[in-house]
Amino acid sequence: MSEANGTSVNLKTSPVGGGGVPLADVVARQLETLLEAGNYDGAKLLLQPVQEVDIAEAIGTLPRTLQALAFRLLPKDEAIEVYEYLDPSVQQTLLDRLRSGEVLELVEKMSPDDRVRLFDELPAKVVRRLLAELSPAERRVTAQLLGYEAETAGRLMTTEFIDLKEFHSAAQALELVRRRARETETVYSLYVTDGSRHLTGILSLRDLVVADPQARIGDVMTREVVSVSTETDQEEVARAIQRYDFLAVPVVDREQRLVGIVTVDDVIDVIEQEATRDLYAAGAVQAGDEDDYFQSNLFTVARRRVVWLSVLVVANGFTSEVIALQGKVLSQVVVLAAFIPLLIGTGGNVGAQSSTVVIRGLSTQRIQSLGATRTILREAVAGALLGVLMLVVVVPWAWWRGEGPLVGLSVGMSLLAITTLAATAGAALPLLFDRLGLDPALMSAPFITTATDVAGVFIYLQTAGWLIGRLGTG
Amino acid sequence: MSEANGTSVNLKTSPVGGGGVPLADVVARQLETLLEAGNYDGAKLLLQPVQEVDIAEAIGTLPRTLQALAFRLLPKDEAIEVYEYLDPSVQQTLLDRLRSGEVLELVEKMSPDDRVRLFDELPAKVVRRLLAELSPAERRVTAQLLGYEAETAGRLMTTEFIDLKEFHSAAQALELVRRRARETETVYSLYVTDGSRHLTGILSLRDLVVADPQARIGDVMTREVVSVSTETDQEEVARAIQRYDFLAVPVVDREQRLVGIVTVDDVIDVIEQEATRDLYAAGAVQAGDEDDYFQSNLFTVARRRVVWLSVLVVANGFTSEVIALQGKVLSQVVVLAAFIPLLIGTGGNVGAQSSTVVIRGLSTQRIQSLGATRTILREAVAGALLGVLMLVVVVPWAWWRGEGPLVGLSVGMSLLAITTLAATAGAALPLLFDRLGLDPALMSAPFITTATDVAGVFIYLQTAGWLIGRLGTG
Structure with missing residues (x-):
């Protein structure tokens, strides 16, 4: 989830506005001109204020020969986010064209859930090679997610979340959030687990910010938690988040241990996908991708x-x-x-x-x-x-x-x-x-x-x- | 938006799970028995761990004579949230059955966007009377929202957001968030405005928590912001939040002044509603409520x-x-x-x-x-x-x-x-x-x-x- 990054574009004149030329098209055309002229600094400057998803769409419409070139201009952190937004076919083109060191760094740094979605599209041989080259921790997480059935909470979830202990003070917890904010998908829902990783409570960053710095987490957290299992169908996960107005829902395994979370942004895509399926069925079109x-x-x-x-x-x-x-x-x-x-x-x-x-x-x-x-x-x-x-x-x-x-x-x-x-x-x-x-x-x-x-x-x-x-x- | 409240129910056995009896039905039946037996403390205890949306559904299925009785058992803060989740017909029943002092307190404390949705359903005469009795500040906000066309960002937005100034330090800003956390709909997207209420930047609570406490907000915020206008169609607002994975999007008026925000939870309902309309059109059923x-x-x-x-x-x-x-x-x-x-x-x-x-x-x-x-x-x-x-x-x-x-x-x-x-x-x-x-x-x-x-x-x-x-x- 990205929160506060922005483009200079007011939606009244952007692609979402319906009329006019899509923003990504405009960016793509300027980008192509700059790249062909060898003006890489100009290209960097052009992309700087643009949202990651718009950069991804622009790169997708570039000629294939320029895609890797454009991608290399991005700052490292942004490159990973842009990569996660790319169409699977463009992701594959980039994998072929980037050096293997670059590829490995990219795949290593992706969120586990996005990495699994990429692996689903790649040939099995490539997946095996990439898996073998990942660090042990990332390899374990990826293999675990790949083991869940398609369209379940297990496949949809990310394993990057912040878990606290009941004995932490609010000040300690806030310090922990501060340290881990860069690497987790969301910092707004925080989970409390016991020694055997069982989920015992939940609290929001709002609760934590408001709490007395000396308060024990065990005293400010909510003990009654709505959770889903790794096997829960993605549509049910979506309904739960929608019904309770959650930003994320925790996922537990059969032993009730916390193994991941599903965030609201993934769930919106599920809701849209399921609506498209119903509509296609109503129009006698077979569901698919x-x-x-x-x-x-x-x-x-x-x-x-x-x-x-x-x-x-x-x-x-x-x-x-x-x-x-x-x-x-x-x-x-x-x-x-x-x-x-x-x-x-x-x-x-x-x-x-x-x-x-x-x-x-x-x-x-x-x-x-x-x-x-x-x-x-x-x-x-x-x-x-x-x-x-x-x-x-x-x-x-x-x-x-x-x-x-x-x-x-x-x-x-x-x-x-x-x-x-x-x-x-x-x-x-x-x-x-x-x-x-x-x-x-x-x-x-x-x-x-x-x-x-x-x-x-x-x-x-x-x-x-x-x-x-x-x-x-x- | 609520974040971390919970029920003791794991979704595997809850209404979202598809099979089994809906949770709200179980709660409603127990609640009815307790209320008829005059066991109000038991009823309070029963409702205590239940999520607001489930309480609202349970109250909706009670006989009309018991609805106001059940509603009065709720703690004040929770009562307002439950009321916002109730069906319009049940909301009206309660308005008729509660004392006018109770009604006024309830309507006064609702979020402006939920209040406008309620007023849309009420007879014009009742709306005029309630408007007249609201405090000047809430009356002004409500009249303003009612002035926007249906299904626009203006109607969907809430006017409760946190706005900071560029000269605030991160520590000052965090203190402000702490003070205002209870009364705003979200604390995760923070908005920066100048002296004439123009939106000049945006930052997330994540950015603020991570920032050096001495840093100026003007230096840590993002200056390029995606915003929508009060007249933007709700479907476009939904697409923007979906596309950029936002938790909220700011709404500006014609003079580019920040007047409200639309949050992701409202947008999920819009996406579902629009999908239903497309499906109904495909099935030759007229769209409606x-x-x-x-x-x-x-x-x-x-x-x-x-x-x-x-x-x-x-x-x-x-x-x-x-x-x-x-x-x-x-x-x-x-x-x-x-x-x-x-x-x-x-x-x-x-x-x-x-x-x-x-x-x-x-x-x-x-x-x-x-x-x-x-x-x-x-x-x-x-x-x-x-x-x-x-x-x-x-x-x-x-x-x-x-x-x-x-x-x-x-x-x-x-x-x-x-x-x-x-x-x-x-x-x-x-x-x-x-x-x-x-x-x-x-x-x-x-x-x-x-x-x-x-x-x-x-x-x-x-x-x-x-x-x-x-x-x-x-």
């Missing part, structure tokens, strides 16, 4: 979509078969076909609405306030209600278009059945999947829509066939 | 969906009209109708994929790395490619089902046209809306799908009609 989507090539783009699309085409195939097999009804009254898209479209939209609300409710855990049974019931009634509202417009129009009651009545009866069914399925299927331990987003809009199509067409043509038997084809 | 969705009644549920649904039904109506007007082609070869759902379904899915990726890319601003023109082009080619892949399966099957080349060829030619068109429109329309300053999410999956339907059916039946002219009806 969302960060790189706009940098990936056409075949990756197509590959991430073709699986879902094929599943949906097969499902649509059932709809076609239902229609083909009921061809007799259609050939008697061709205009019935005109209302098929409207019926399945409306059913699909109602189903999508229900599944969207339920899937989001499961993600944000707000659904707990209503409960599963009442949610399904509410959605079913809402679906029927929406069906009735649509009837008022659609039935007279279908009646007129069909030049008689047959089409109007078929459309009306099946529309009501379809919307009720779609809303019920849209709510029940994600809840069922969640109960079974599967990802509810698999039952998102595209799947619900397509499943509704088959049922909708079947209900419609059955109803019409039955009505033709009673009313004739008028 | 997402927090309350699972607590709102059936009519609110239906109302939030009926508008979008009606728009889509009307759009579907055009599809029906296109089919009805081309009835002659269908009556010649009825089996053509069987492939309408497959064609418009596939077109809709391809369009939804493109619009999902583009809308999310616009939200997270990752799309900037590719640019608008190249994005549209890439999506168009991806759509065509996906169309070709689908052809391989669909054409032979349609050929067989139609007992001759006519249906197979019609389906094949139109499928390719539809997927290409859908992907292009799915990418281009959100980008166009964004360029025009409209919300790109308006062009999300449901709209793209329905628009594709009309075009798809038209292309399909035109192609079939043209082929019938050349091949006959076989």
Whole structure:
């Protein structure tokens, strides 16, 4: 976490402002000109007031041949922070182009959590070589983090935190914070452990600054602590920090020993990543490495979509078969076909609405306030209600278009059945999947829509066939 | 922001863990029993180790008659924090049931940003009365915040921050932090202003703790500061804090005077809220007060969906009209109708994929790395490619089902046209809306799908009609 560094840029004119040219682009272009002219002092001066994340983005857009050159201009401490912000592909380019001594120093000084994220992207051979060259302490920490499963607190956490003892005085503790401030990720949450590294309490730097210098830490700390385990899913870690407005949450191992902390800045990225996954599922795009989507090539783009699309085409195939097999009804009254898209479209939209609300409710855990049974019931009634509202417009129009009651009545009866069914399925299927331990987003809009199509067409043509038997084809 | 308070609950067994009974429910049930038995000391003891947000949720689930009773048991300082976490409806119930002296003390002591959020929900008459009774300082601040537009930095910010002067020594500054720590929202980001309240620098409490006690603040602070304006959209504020890993960002007015700060905990809620909006748009659910969705009644549920649904039904109506007007082609070869759902379904899915990726890319601003023109082009080619892949399966099957080349060829030619068109429109329309300053999410999956339907059916039946002219009806 960086706190108070800054650029001279007010956000009104920066990339975050939406309009205008992104700041990193401007910096990159000036930087390229200066580097090509060999004006390295000018380049240093240019980068001096720029935030690390903006420098990283600027270096990322430079030609590959200039990236290492630009990177070498940075002061050592800043270089590490900039490196941690770089895209994995640029990180790899730099590893190839820097001298092995430079690489080692860089990797040795990275925070353990960022180092693990880098190692995840590197070829196994390179990782083994780098691990072997790390100092024993850093190697142990890195191997430990690499041992946790992806997307758990263990992978997300950093092992750089400040731990105090209950017998420290507030003044001693403050001195310790002062000494260790440079090397830890945050100094604002402080952890108190006993002789066997069990977490016994927590206090904030605010508490410490306010406390009487002579007070014992054991007396000013809070003994009741919210912690997560190394195996806790990253989404749960995010929810905990969000719910309690924490700056960091401690991570304990199975023996309840403090092994790391997860900070709020990492958690924001998790929340965004999980939201993107839900959205992609709603759009029938396979989840993956969302960060790189706009940098990936056409075949990756197509590959991430073709699986879902094929599943949906097969499902649509059932709809076609239902229609083909009921061809007799259609050939008697061709205009019935005109209302098929409207019926399945409306059913699909109602189903999508229900599944969207339920899937989001499961993600944000707000659904707990209503409960599963009442949610399904509410959605079913809402679906029927929406069906009735649509009837008022659609039935007279279908009646007129069909030049008689047959089409109007078929459309009306099946529309009501379809919307009720779609809303019920849209709510029940994600809840069922969640109960079974599967990802509810698999039952998102595209799947619900397509499943509704088959049922909708079947209900419609059955109803019409039955009505033709009673009313004739008028 | 609270930092180090805690509950005795490890998250493995808490509500955030997913399984099991939510913590707040357990607390609420025990609390209800104790209150009904008149055991107020027991209730106090029960609540003592529980986090404020959990107490707020527990009070929210109590019967209304017990809510004020439970609330009065809390120590004063904690009561204010709990009140800030309560749902607006429970906040109102308490306002009605507490004595006016109690109400005034509560509202007076709330943070300005939370107070403004409460006032937003209250009837105008109540707000006017409460405003009149506030102390002049709090009244001025509240009126000022209420004057900013909804969803801007001005509305989100708190006016409680610590401002230092450049001539302070580090020791003086630390003493100031110590004195003001209780009343400010965060002590970790410190702001330096000149005589006319212009922001001249920033430093973190970490910098201050590490600094030589004799050092001048003007010499240890960072002069280049990222700030936002009171009018900056809350989503941009969130992006800034996320991008730079800040704990807080300063807010300046038009004259560049420091008027407030936005902290990271508020920003996490904004990020989640914006993600919910994008998702709801993708599911054709109208955005609104997402927090309350699972607590709102059936009519609110239906109302939030009926508008979008009606728009889509009307759009579907055009599809029906296109089919009805081309009835002659269908009556010649009825089996053509069987492939309408497959064609418009596939077109809709391809369009939804493109619009999902583009809308999310616009939200997270990752799309900037590719640019608008190249994005549209890439999506168009991806759509065509996906169309070709689908052809391989669909054409032979349609050929067989139609007992001759006519249906197979019609389906094949139109499928390719539809997927290409859908992907292009799915990418281009959100980008166009964004360029025009409209919300790109308006062009999300449901709209793209329905628009594709009309075009798809038209292309399909035109192609079939043209082929019938050349091949006959076989």
